[in-house]
Amino acid sequence: MTSSSLNHQQARRREAMGVLWHCATADIAGYLDAVAVPAYEQLRQPENGLVMLRGRIGGDGAPFNLGEATVSRAAVRLASGEVGFGYTLGRDGAKAQLIALCDALIQTSEFSDAVETKVLAPLRARVVADSKRKAAETAATKVDFYTLVRGEG
Numbered sequence: 001m002t003s004s005s006l007n008h009q010q011a012r013r014r015e016a017m018g019v020l021w022h023c024a025t026a027d028i029a030g031y032l033d034a035v036a037v038p039a040y041e042q043l044r045q046p047e048n049g050l051v052m053l054r055g056r057i058g059g060d061g062a063p064f065n066l067g068e069a070t071v072s073r074a075a076v077r078l079a080s081g082e083v084g085f086g087y088t089l090g091r092d093g094a095k096a097q098l099i100a101l102c103d104a105l106i107q108t109s110e111f112s113d114a115v116e117t118k119v120l121a122p123l124r125a126r127v128v129a130d131s132k133r134k135a136a137e138t139a140a141t142k143v144d145f146y147t148l149v150r151g152e153g
Contacts, residue, residue, distance in 0.1 A: 009107065016106055017099065019120055021088055022127045025095040031119040032098060035111065040101065043083065044075035046093025072096040082107040
């Protein structure tokens with residue numbers, strides 16, 4: 001595998017994880033039902049844990065520990081050998097497992113197109129629509145402040 005194709009696959013997986021992370025478990029499962037999922041084994045049962053969230057003073061200053069967040073993670077291996085990993089904020093092991101399964105499927109030549117068209121494309125459209133709706137709701141509450149300058153001099 002060339003460096004260019006490896007970078008393309010990594011970018012594709014990263015983009016897919018970004019879409020799946022924003023979606024509900026039931027939505028992912030519903031769209032994934034349209035794909036003929038091959039046999040797979042769980043390498044890591046869904047489990048919950050904590051990660052430390054780090055911040056930077058002023059955005060680019062000294063790092064500091066902001067606090068902890070709960071995450072769920074899982075790992076699966078397809079019968080053909082591809083390994084998928086899934087992480088999500090919160091305590092949703094089922095979602096982490098579905099994300100891991102999608103991650104493994106998009107690495108295959110046989111299932112990647114089906115997952116893109118039947119799972120990721122509709123979920124991506126839903127995420128974009130939700131984002132636009134939230135932006136419109138936020139814009140509706142915008143208040144413009146202005147200062148009147150008195151003529152005293």
